[in-house]
Amino acid sequence: MRSAARTHFEHGESEYQPIEGQIVWIDRHTDDDKLFVIDLPDGVSLDHDPGQFVQLFVPGVGEAPFSIASSPTKEGPFELCIRAVGNVTNAIHDLEAGDVVGIRGPYGQGFDIDAIAGQDLLFIAGGIGLAPLRSVINYALDRPAEFGDLTTLYGCTEPAEQLFPGELDEWADSDVMDYRETVDEVPDSQEWDGDTGVITSLIPPLEFDPETTVALVCGPPVMYRFVIKALREKGLADDRIYLSLERNMHCGRGLCGHCQLNELYVCLDGPVFHYPTVRDKEEAEV
């Protein structure tokens, strides 16, 4: 096995050289989502910013981008929460603890910690969008002194779709963070005694100070416009909103062109964007 340091590559220092990540633990969250805990050689840390992503390569199947779901405050293995939607993601779901994958990264711009330091943080996650947000949520939970009030809103289509079920319970019990959740609907076969309704329904009842609050948002493409509208109605200024976006991505490093959104490259300029940067970009669809 190759030595671990990310800065050392055997082959011409190529940026395309993955390092070996070993899956050390897998936790099933829903029918379609699993959490993968991945260890890098010699136990080094990924050393990422919350909100950044890695390119994960499954030998024989292909490569895909995934947001890092764990916080850099946690040393050692990092975590990815992956939804099985296609080729690579299905294959990852078939892997077992002990299997090796290739890791490139971390890539992209994460959440601007300097900019949000000292602010009240409002996390708004829809579905699999919780994965990237969890890195910064846990960052804030680990360093509560660096931030003001913490609030998390989480919406899913149905109860069985909730990610990180155990952790959600902890958040709900936490006195450090105000955690609220909703589901779009409750099928007869499932139990639920919380709120129902789309995620935007959680915003109007919230009490927060628009002058000191920063919203960090991630979810399916359709969600952004409605959430932003609701936030604006609460008086939150546009420059207090951060979004994590997702696009097709092949190289992860600004060349392949697939993730381009007008002149921006999601892999270089994002995936986390300051809302004013993308507000007027038609292709951002926000």
Add this chain to the structure above:
Amino acid sequence: MSDASAPSVSDGRRPRVAFFDFTGCEGDQLQVINLEDRLLDLVEVVEVVSFREAMTEHGDDYEIAFVEGGVATAHDERRLTRIRENADIVVALGSCAAFAGINALRNDQEFETVKERVYGEDSDSITSYPIARPIDDVIEVDYEIPGCPIDREEFVGAVTALVNGAEPSIPNYPVCVECKFEENTCAFERGETCLGPITRGGCSATCVSAGTHCWGCRGMVDDPNEGAYTDVLEDHGLTTEEIIEEYQLYWNWQRDSRAVADGGNR
């Protein structure tokens, strides 16, 4: 074509595969045999349990069924249904299986006339379906490998994908892309016409590279701009009738399906 829930084989065991032929020229199976010594490598990674063109043994226990040829009779339909029941993954092999291919050339001819032309006075005893159909008109198909015949590399790629628990990827870009890769002189520049701009790629534009033009054998891309393309052909001097003839050669079924999707009748 492929969706997230499409099944795959990935539990590490050598998957069992079977080949079946329906109405067609058996060119796709021949392409498999034409892998020559790579066929021996292939049987290292899969276990062939049925391949009538090349072997006597036959088993009904298989995960992947490769089906060549289209559906012409009720008997074909029954046989296919059984294959679907036995297989986890059904792959349409070649254009006849995938979208009726050249077989559908007769679909807009009057069936009585068709029979008459071929069998004369004996035509009454012919019991085939009045039109040629692809297999997905009868059973659910997981993947399609188009081509008349299939491209050997693409076939090997699809098999190795399935064996690795991945999905075969069949391009949705047109033949033009690979034709430009090859630096062929464009048929239009030579005063000919070509169906490459809206035909599904993946064949390395082999016909253009061999000095002719694309006949459309891999079927249309998912969302062809047929209207604009018809204009292009008109600009290059083709009459409406000639354009329809070009489209008929391989695309009769697909064009009918698109028309049906737009509210028409087959």
Add this chain to the structure above:
Amino acid sequence: MSHTVDVEGDLVTRVEGHGSIVVNVAEGDVETCEWHVVESPRYFESMLVGRSFREAHHVTSRICAICSVSHTIASLQATEAAMGVAVSEQDRRLRKLALYGETLQSHVLHLGYLALPDLVGEKSVLPLADTHPDELETVIDLHRLGNELTEVVTGRSVHAQRLLAGGFSQLPEESKLEELLDRLLNSWDAVAELADLLAVLADELPDFERETEYISLTHPEEYAFAEGSIYSSDVGEIPVSDYRDVANEYVVDHSTAKFARHERDSYMVGALARFNNNAEQLAPRATEIADRFGLAAPVHNPYLNNVAQLVEVAHLLAESVRLIEALLADGLAPQSDYRVPEIDPTAGSGIGAIEVPRGVLFHEYDYDEAGKVTAANCVIPTNQNHGNIQRDMETLVPTIVDRDAEEIEHTLEMLVRAYDPCISCSTHYLDVEFVGEER
């Protein structure tokens, strides 16, 4: 000894297309003995109607993949005859080369992949990778050589592209022809090995004779493949224009396929027919092999069609060498890489007649003045052989009724396979009937 046998018509494997054998023997009496063809109709002759002379060959190529080049060439000949188009000597040679490549490929496929397993007691070619690795390698090498011959000349071995009415869209590179020549010249050992393999096992071939009419093409200057007139072992030379009198198709009650007859109830086409009619024109290398197997025309054992194919393999190799040498010696006349031979369509009809792996093939088209097909007729070798297979079975079965069903079935399957039937080719058959297990 009274004996009951039921051979219930499973599809014969290791043949092109779908056919089955049905034999019932009750108390030692043969009750049924039938060769069924169960291919689904494709209606090529109707598909052709209305198509342009520029693509008739493209359509008919799809009649059958194994002999796609053959169908293409027969089709082009018919079109050229109808429009009065002449083809250059160079293009005629190249076409021949493509045809030889395909026939080589087809014969090796048949001998090595389909028949050989019978002879070594395997059910397919695949186990040979373990039991006979060297022999299999030889077979694969020869098979590949046939394909490459076609590929170098026509750009693709299945559904060739460069063959057009009036000539070639593109010529092969001379350097590729030189490489091929090398390969061909180095292949004699492989042919010898194949011969050894079949020789050791040749006595496994059933000893069965039934004289019939043998029909092929014949040509004054060469062992006829690409051109010639029709020849019948019963009546001698017949002009191609009379092909319909030769291939008289008729319906028989008990069978699903149309049969063909000429002078007798049935006749045989294919390698053995060609051998019987033209043996003295074989290349010396081929004659050597014939001698070694004691094959001397006329041969009346249909099982020996396999041996005739082997003889032809040698002949095709030798002829390909000769052709490539001639082409290289003359040098290829340069042409565009995208040539479209000029043809002014005229109304008329034309016939193409060539020898293809399984026998003589006829295509006939009528064209209108716009160059569109108005009527087409394709007579395929396998169709011509169905009747003969049936008659052979009728003669053979009574002589082997006392054997067990499995052996009878095996012997009959070998008979069918000896004809190398290409049923997917068959453009004419009637109703489709199924018995036994289908797959």
Add this chain to the structure above:
Amino acid sequence: MKVIDRSDLDALIEELIASDPRDVVGVQEDGEQYVFDHLESADELTLDYDLTALSPKKYVMPQRETLLTYDRTDDEYEMRAEADPTGHIVVGVHPYDLAAIEHLDKIFIDTLQDEPYRRKRENSVLIGVTMQDVADNCFAASMGTATVDSGYDLMVTDLGDTFAVDIGTFEGDRLLESTKTRNATAEEIERVAEIEADLKDGFDRELAFPPAELPTLLEASYDDMDFWEDYAEQCLSCGTCNVVCPTCFCFSVDMVRDLDGDSGRQERRWDGCLLEDFATVAQGENFREEVAQRHRHRFMRKGWYIYERYGDVACVGCGRCTRHCVADVADPCEVYNELREAQHA
């Protein structure tokens, strides 16, 4: 500036073919078009061509190339980034193609360190040639790329019996070491300048305004959906305009597996933003679903987006896209001029 006899230039090329380990490639006739291809001898070289089918970009960023290989032995995987270092000696590159490669260098070497590109590029030699014929669709003069003063190792200009040679790099200088050359006279230098100046008149096509105004023009035209839809109505979405462009560099990464199941490679392949699935993500969401959006994106990228990032207009005016578009809707010169007119109307 040096001067070399025609026969000595041929001899130099023959010498390179004979002794340089790298493949010598140059412009050749190929039926009715020109292509860059392997040279067997200097005779095959055609320097008075108008436009080649593909640009020499294919030598530094080939249509398909391996980025990564993997191998499984027992339970271990080895994953290895690959970067094919094969360089070429490329003879007869027109200035606009040199400009295109210089532009790519900026992105692939200076900014984003793409190893496969860098290796091939650094091992390659570019011998440029002053244009002697102008393709109908070419508008390089308007884009300032009909002549260049950098981006080549050597640049030759046909003076009849001799060639003027401008040495661009140390490597270029070394190539000439063993060849007979002399210093150009003042007259010869003047001739080259004249030829370059006269070139401007050879162009039928012209951008009606300075390319520096493109970014502003395009920004202002972004929302003119009527224009884009009208234009894209005839677009076949075939991607040809992307694939033939010397400055397009988008790619896809495909998995290619060996039959043994234990090894294989990731291959990058040229891709194009005009193709339907280019911006589609799993489960079908397509961020540029309409042809008009894709069509617009290409023109925006050429004239504005890339400029925002790298300070270059990413169209060198070669005219390949125009020539190869069968629907005749890919011409940047026409589109930009029409946008400009619409804006000033």
